[in-house]
Amino acid sequence: MLVEQIMHRAVHTLPPELPIREAIQLAREHRVRHLPVVEDGRLIGLVSDQDLRAASLSELGPSEVWERSSQPVSTIMARRVISIHPLDFVEDAARLLYENRIGCLPVLRGNELVGILTETDILYRLVEIFGVHRPSQHFEVEVEDKIGILARVSRIFGDHRINIHSVLVERGDDPRQLKLVYRVQAKDLRGVVKSMKAAGYRVVWPHKEPRFREKGPR
Known part of the structure; x- marks a missing residue:
């Protein structure tokens, strides 16, 4: 811009x-x-x-x-x-x-x-770039720094029919690792969290799955 x-x-x-x-x-x-x-x-x-x-x-x-x-x-x-x-x-x-x-x-x-x-x-x-002015959720995942990794991680959101508002790439203390910070349009991220972990990626946020626990019968 x-x-x-x-x-x-x-x-x-x-x-x-x-x-x-x-x-x-x-x-x-x-x-x-x-x-x-x-x-x-x-x-x-x-x-x-x-x-x-x-x-x-x-x-x-x-x-x-x-x-x-x-x-x-x-x-x-x-x-x-x-x-x-x-x-x-x-x-x-x-x-x-x-x-x-x-x-x-x-x-x-x-x-x-x-x-x-x-x-x-x-x-x-x-604020506009990060997408926080629109209804969205924060998602962080730590991955190995290698060619094509951003496309592979982002594809998981597409597989779950979740729209990505923005993505920020951060380099952590370990030069071999990257942290991908997403703002996504989704109500429930449990499926994405499961798929990310199955692919071998470390989900940084959300870090507690009970956050997405469905309400049971009263």
Whole structure:
């Protein structure tokens, strides 16, 4: 998936000379946490909600707060801004957010600001990828790392007419083993658990079969 597919295209921006108090009002009005600062169509900085809160410290007196909030946003903006291209992959954007511990990435095509991508956008996309926004169950199985193993394990779900919403491949402490994490559409996984074990795979979750015990007569 590309950045342009999930980025926000309607971006609220600030001119560098805008007073801080007006930036605070704009952020509250539109409920945004990151405001790019643009001059002559070029991105020159970024102001976050933390920057705005720091500029109106409660320990200052009324006159000092007014004086501070009258200063332009250029005095508090971050000038070193990490950006990304709209045709970059979402996973690369997630890596940039994580490695730099930042909350957003302005999206630039050349020098033009065309969007903004936030950590919330990435998190929501992960929820969609994992399929947890739809009714589903979690299933984990540990297998030997060899060619074709994912197809063979997934085929068992098909044999039980169970739809797979998503699958994540994790490498464990043993480099020879893989953990396959599924989200599947099913009410009863007992048959799948039995088939997985019969095939020689170690079912990690669900780890207790009584979880699927049918209700007996009262």
